[in-house]
Amino acid sequence: MNHQWAAKALSLNARKHLPPALFRGLTRREAHHIQRNFSENLFHPGEPVPRNPADAPFVALLLCGTLREDVRDAQGAWRLFALTFTGELLSPLGPSGSGGRLSALERTVLLTCDRTNFDALATEIPRLRLNLLHLMQGQIAETHRWQTLLGRKTASERVASMLEWFHVRQGERGKLVLPVNRAELGQMSGLTLETVSRQIRRLEKARIIALPQPSRVQVLNPTALHTLTGDAPAHRAA
Amino acid sequence: MNHQWAAKALSLNARKHLPPALFRGLTRREAHHIQRNFSENLFHPGEPVPRNPADAPFVALLLCGTLREDVRDAQGAWRLFALTFTGELLSPLGPSGSGGRLSALERTVLLTCDRTNFDALATEIPRLRLNLLHLMQGQIAETHRWQTLLGRKTASERVASMLEWFHVRQGERGKLVLPVNRAELGQMSGLTLETVSRQIRRLEKARIIALPQPSRVQVLNPTALHTLTGDAPAHRAA
DNA sequence: CGGAGGGTTGAAGTTTATCAAGTAGAGTGG
DNA sequence: CCACTCTACTTGATAAACTTCAACCCTCCG
Numbered sequence: 001m002n003h004q005w006a007a008k009a010l011s012l013n014a015r016k017h018l019p020p021a022l023f024r025g026l027t028r029r030e031a032h033h034i035q036r037n038f039s040e041n042l043f044h045p046g047e048p049v050p051r052n053p054a055d056a057p058f059v060a061l062l063l064c065g066t067l068r069e070d071v072r073d074a075q076g077a078w079r080l081f082a083l084t085f086t087g088e089l090l091s092p093l094g095p096s097g098s099g100g101r102l103s104a105l106e107r108t109v110l111l112t113c114d115r116t117n118f119d120a121l122a123t124e125i126p127r128l129r130l131n132l133l134h135l136m137q138g139q140i141a142e143t144h145r146w147q148t149l150l151g152r153k154t155a156s157e158r159v160a161s162m163l164e165w166f167h168v169r170q171g172e173r174g175k176l177v178l179p180v181n182r183a184e185l186g187q188m189s190g191l192t193l194e195t196v197s198r199q200i201r202r203l204e205k206a207r208i209i210a211l212p213q214p215s216r217v218q219v220l221n222p223t224a225l226h227t228l229t230g231d232a233p234a235h236r237a238a
Numbered sequence: 239m240n241h242q243w244a245a246k247a248l249s250l251n252a253r254k255h256l257p258p259a260l261f262r263g264l265t266r267r268e269a270h271h272i273q274r275n276f277s278e279n280l281f282h283p284g285e286p287v288p289r290n291p292a293d294a295p296f297v298a299l300l301l302c303g304t305l306r307e308d309v310r311d312a313q314g315a316w317r318l319f320a321l322t323f324t325g326e327l328l329s330p331l332g333p334s335g336s337g338g339r340l341s342a343l344e345r346t347v348l349l350t351c352d353r354t355n356f357d358a359l360a361t362e363i364p365r366l367r368l369n370l371l372h373l374m375q376g377q378i379a380e381t382h383r384w385q386t387l388l389g390r391k392t393a394s395e396r397v398a399s400m401l402e403w404f405h406v407r408q409g410e411r412g413k414l415v416l417p418v419n420r421a422e423l424g425q426m427s428g429l430t431l432e433t434v435s436r437q438i439r440r441l442e443k444a445r446i447i448a449l450p451q452p453s454r455v456q457v458l459n460p461t462a463l464h465t466l467t468g469d470a471p472a473h474r475a476a
Numbered sequence: 477c478g479g480a481g482g483g484t485t486g487a488a489g490t491t492t493a494t495c496a497a498g499t500a501g502a503g504t505g506g
Numbered sequence: 507c508c509a510c511t512c513t514a515c516t517t518g519a520t521a522a523a524c525t526t527c528a529a530c531c532c533t534c535c536g
Contacts, residue, residue, distance in 0.1 A: 071382070073390070074469045081385075091378070123361070140329070143381050144309070147319075150388035151428030152311065155524065181482060190389035192525055197484060214483060214532095231312045393492065419514065430493055435516060452500095452515060 021138075022061060022089065022131050030125050037121055038113045043104035051102055058115040059132065060090035065108025066179050070101045080184040082146075085169045089135045105179045150190050153230050158189040159199035160228035163209065167219050176217040203228075259376075260299060260327065260369050268363050275359055276351045281342035289340055296353040297370065298328035303346025304417050308339045318422040320384075323407045327373045343417045388428050391468050396427040397437035398466035401447065405457050414455040441466075 023031045040063070043049055049067065067084040081100065084090060090102075090110070113121070122129040149161050162185060167176045178185065182200075183193040191199075200217075203209045208225050210218040219225060226232055261269045278301070281287060287305065305322040319338065322328060328340075328348075351359070360367040383403075387396050400423060405414045416423065420438075421431040429437075438455075441447045446463050448456040457463060464470055 073386070075472050119364075119367075126357075129357075143385075144319075146385060147381075147388060148311070150385060182484095183482090193482090194484080194526085195524060201484070234313050420516095421514090431514090432494085432516080433492060435514095439516075 041110045043108045049102035058118045060112040063109040066105040079187045157230035178215045279348045281346045287340035296356045298350040301347040304343040317425045395468035416453045
C-alpha cells in the first residue's frame with residue numbers, strides 16, 4: 001500500500017504540518033512503532049472510501065485531501081452531511097452505523113489502523129488511548145457546533161459560520177476552496193441553494209470576502225466574518 | 239454511597255427492566271465483578287450532577303429518573319440541550335468539554351464508574367470495551383437524528399418527532415410526561431415556545447394525542463404521530 | 477453553435493418568529 | 507373562602523425570514 005506518492009505525503013504532512021493529535025506526547029520510538037502499524041491508503045477524486053462495519057478502519061487520519069460524508073434521508077435520497085479536511089480525524093464511530101457513505105473529493109491519502117491493531121497498540125501505549133479520547137471529544141464539540149448552527153442561527157450566520165470554519169480548517173490561507181456546490185452547502189446548513197448563493201453574494205458585496213471564482217473564496221475581513229457568525233459575544237450594555 | 243433506596247432501584251431496574259447494553263454478553267460472574275466496581279449515586283430534583291473533567295465518571299448509566307443537559311450559547315445564556323431518560327447511558331465524552339451542565343429533573347439514580355476503574359475493567363473484559371463502543375455508536379446515531387430534525391424538519395415534524403422519541407424512550411407507556419416546559423422544548427428543537435404550543439395543540443385537536451394536563455401527554459394514535467415526524471418513508475409513486 | 481451544469485437574481489408564497497393580550501391552575505395570605 | 511399573584515400556557519395579529527418558482531447568465535466543452 002506504500003505508494004510513492006502517499007509516502008511523500010506522509011513525510012510532508014504528517015511529520016511537518018500536522019500536529020498529529022493522535023500521536024501527541026509520545027516518544028519518537030513509540031510514534032515510530034505506531035506508524036508501522038498504520039497503513040496508508042490513496043483515493044482518487046470521487047472514489048468511495050470503504051467502511052465495512054467488520055474490518056472498518058478504527059481510526060483514520062487524513063494526511064491530505066478532502067472527504068465528504070453523505071447520509072440517506074427518510075426518503076432515501078443522499079445528502080451531504082459533513083466534510084473532513086486535511087489533518088482531521090475520521091470518526092472512530094463513524095457513519096457506518098447510520099448508513100453513511102464516504103468518498104474522496106480530491107486526491108486523498110488516509111493513514112488508517114483497524115480495530116484489532118489499534119487495540120493492541122493502545123494496550124501497550126496508554127497515552128494513545130487518552131489521545132483518542134481527546135480526539136473524540138473534539139468531534140463531539142464539532143457536532144455541538146453544527147447543532148447550534150442548525151438550531152439557532154439565521155441564514156446569514158450559517159453561511160458566515162461555514163465559511164469561517166472551512167477557512168480555519170484549511171489553515172487560514174489566503175484563498176479558501178469550497179469543495180462542493182451551493183446545493184450541497186445548503187444540505188449541510190439546512191438552507192436552499194438560492195439562500196446560500198444570496199448570502200455569499202451579500203458577503204462579497206460587503207467586501208468581507210472576494211469571489212474570484214464561485215468556488216474560490218478570499219477572506220478579506222476575518223473579524224467581520226466572525227462577527228457575522230453569531231459566535232462572537234454580544235456587546236456589553238453600557 | 240449504597241443508599242437503601244438506590245439499591246432497590248438497582249435490583250428493580252438494572253436487573254429486570256433494563257437491557258443493560260453495557261453488560262450484554264457478559265457472564266454472570268463478569269457482570270457481578272463489574273457491578274462491584276461501579277458506584278451508585280442518588281440525586282434529588284434540581285440537584286446538579288458534578289462532572290469535573292479530572293475525576294469525571296467515565297461511564298454513567300441512568301438507573302431511574304431523568305437528567306437534563308444545559309449548554310451555554312454565545313451570549314452566555316444557558317439553554318436546554320438534551321434529556322437523558324431511565325436506562326440510557328450518559329455520554330462518556332459528555333458535555334464537560336463544551337462547558338455543559340447536568341442536573342437531575344426528578345429523584346435520579348446513576349450507576350457510575352470513573353476512568354481508571356473502567357480502564358482496568360475493560361482490560362480484563364474485552365467484551366466490555368465492545369459494548370461501550372456500541373453504546374457510543376448509538377449516541378452518534380442520536381446526534382444524527384437531532385441534526386436532521388434541526389436541519390431539515392418543519393415545526394410540526396419537530397414537535398411530532400420529539401413527542402415520539404420521548405414516548406419510545408419512556409417505554410411507550412400510555413401516558414408520557416414532558417419533564418420540561420414549552421420554552422425548553424423549543425430550545426431543544428430550535429423553535430419558539432409559542433410555536434411548540436401551537437403544534438402540540440394541533441396534535442391534540444387532530445386527536446393524535448390527548449392532554450389531560452399540559453405536561454401529560456397520552457399518545458392516542460402512534461401511527462399518525464409517526465407519519466407526522468417526517469421519518470416515515472414517503473408513498474411510492476404509482 | 478448548442479447544451480449542460482452551476483450560479484445568480486427577482487417576485488410571490490409560506491412558515492415561523494415576534495409582539496401582545498388573555499387564560500388556567502397552584503399557591504398564599506387575609 | 508376569596509382575592510391576589512405567579513407561572514406556564516394559549517391564542518391572535520403582524521412582520522420577518524426563508525423557500526419556491528421562474529428566468530436568466532456564465533463558462534466549459536463537445
